[in-house]
Amino acid sequence: MVKKLPFNKERVEEIMETEPSPFYLYDEKGLRENARRFLRAFSWLPNFKNYFAVKACPNPYILKILKEEGMGADCSSLPELILAERVGLKGEEIMFSSNDTAAGEFKKARDLGAIINLDDITFIEKLEKEAGLPELICVRYNPGPLRKIKGNPIIGKPEEAKYGMTKEQIFEAIEILKKKGAKRFGLHTMIVSNELNPDVLAGTAEMLFDLALEVEQKTKTKVEFVNLGGGIGIPYKPEEEPVDLEDLSERIKKLYEKIIIKSNLPSLGVVMECGRMVTGPYGYLVTKVSNEKHTYKEYIGVDACMANLMRPAIYGAEHHITVLGKEDLPSNHIYDVVGSLCENNDKFAINRKLPKLKIGDIIVIHDVGAHGHAMGFNYNGKLRSAELILKENGSVERIRRAETIDDYFATLDFSKI
Numbered sequence: 001m002v003k004k005l006p007f008n009k010e011r012v013e014e015i016m017e018t019e020p021s022p023f024y025l026y027d028e029k030g031l032r033e034n035a036r037r038f039l040r041a042f043s044w045l046p047n048f049k050n051y052f053a054v055k056a057c058p059n060p061y062i063l064k065i066l067k068e069e070g071m072g073a074d075c076s077s078l079p080e081l082i083l084a085e086r087v088g089l090k091g092e093e094i095m096f097s098s099n100d101t102a103a104g105e106f107k108k109a110r111d112l113g114a115i116i117n118l119d120d121i122t123f124i125e126k127l128e129k130e131a132g133l134p135e136l137i138c139v140r141y142n143p144g145p146l147r148k149i150k151g152n153p154i155i156g157k158p159e160e161a162k163y164g165m166t167k168e169q170i171f172e173a174i175e176i177l178k179k180k181g182a183k184r185f186g187l188h189t190m191i192v193s194n195e196l197n198p199d200v201l202a203g204t205a206e207m208l209f210d211l212a213l214e215v216e217q218k219t220k221t222k223v224e225f226v227n228l229g230g231g232i233g234i235p236y237k238p239e240e241e242p243v244d245l246e247d248l249s250e251r252i253k254k255l256y257e258k259i260i261i262k263s264n265l266p267s268l269g270v271v272m273e274c275g276r277m278v279t280g281p282y283g284y285l286v287t288k289v290s291n292e293k294h295t296y297k298e299y300i301g302v303d304a305c306m307a308n309l310m311r312p313a314i315y316g317a318e319h320h321i322t323v324l325g326k327e328d329l330p331s332n333h334i335y336d337v338v339g340s341l342c343e344n345n346d347k348f349a350i351n352r353k354l355p356k357l358k359i360g361d362i363i364v365i366h367d368v369g370a371h372g373h374a375m376g377f378n379y380n381g382k383l384r385s386a387e388l389i390l391k392e393n394g395s396v397e398r399i400r401r402a403e404t405i406d407d408y409f410a411t412l413d414f415s416k417i
């Protein structure tokens with residue numbers, strides 16, 4: 001897929017007059033159009049909703065845009081619940097899919113009326129003690145060796161993933177919850193990540209439709225909805241293609257007809273928790289070339305580092321790079337594009353073919369709108385950048401300021417030394 005930018009060099013230079021690099025820049029128009037297309041593709045499903053995975057882009061401004069487009073929030077920590085609350089989401093617009101859940105989190109989720117998605121059977125007791133059991137509850141399934149998929153460094157194979165319950169535990173959990181007064185049930189799974197293969201994605205729906213059928217047969221319990229989790233991938237590399245959402249929807253429809261409608265099951269709702277495919281392609285990391293170095297390799301040093309974007313370092317992820325103003329020049333130089341952190345994996349690109357670069361060039365790193373800024377950290381005294389949004393009317397607004405050295409020191413008390 002050809003990677004296009006919603007801005008050009010002149011516009012970015014204008015922005016840089018008031019906003020120093022590096023910064024994240026989100027594209028509101030692209031974000032909204034994509035959200036609409038996504039929701040439209042699956043609108044035939046009963047009660048379809050996407051609970052946007054807040055961890056992908058925990059900025060309230062972005063969450064508010066997604067709320068306006070009709071999305072809920074999928075949270076897995078107390079601060080994420082608070083973010084959802086602060087943008088005005090409540091009740092069943094919030095899914096709480098935590099694991100290794102900390103004390104106090106269930107209480108907050110219950111106070112907001114969120115749908116609680118139980119990662120483990122032992123959490124029935126924990127939830128009951130801490131916050132009381134709700135009438136509506138979702139249980140998280142991990143098929144383990146029953147589902148053969150390759151996995152990737154982000155999520156691993158199901159049997160090696162820490163999430164969810166075994167099939168027997170799902171049946172048992174539902175029986176226990178029913179005895180304790182639960183009345184409405186959901187089934188959840190999340191077993192793929194950044195998946196572009198529609199067969200594998202539809203396979204998750206098939207697995208949960210089958211499980212809903214089994215639950216009805218084994219426990220005489222009506223399942224109200226299945227939650228397919230997130231995991232729809234995005235084409236990070238130009239040679240990859242995005243998932244055809246209409247095609248995926250059609251595949252899921254065939255399975256729904258074959259399994260749910262044929263079995264005369266009552267109408268089963270279907271929801272998702274996609275993060276990456278919602279915001280990923282609509283966020284850009286803008287950074288400037290600050291140094292060049294010629295040793296055993298050709299290095300280009302930029303003013304961002306892995307503290308601003310760690311996907312290349314931890315997953316070996318390839319993010320496409322555009323050099324502003326040099327789009328039409330031949331990519332006839334081979335560079336490692338690196339940051340300043342004292343870790344040798346602080347590289348945005350390795351052996352990347354790019355046009356000849358010089359200090360001051362502006363580099364745009366693509367597809368960082370999900371799991372990008374959110375994964376930032378402060379190791380080595382590095383500070384997280386600002387987040388800006390390019391609005392539909394063409395203006396740019398800052399939606400998070402850059403961290404300062406004072407922020408970095410804010411948890412220390414120098415009077416004690």
Ligand SMILES: *Cc1c(COP(=O)(O)O)cnc(C)c1O
Pocket residue numbers: 053055056074076097190193194229230231232273274275276277370
């Ligand atoms: C991370 C996560 C998601 C979102 O995954 P994407 O790959 O961003 O779509 C959804 N649900 C749960 C439980 C997650 O942990």
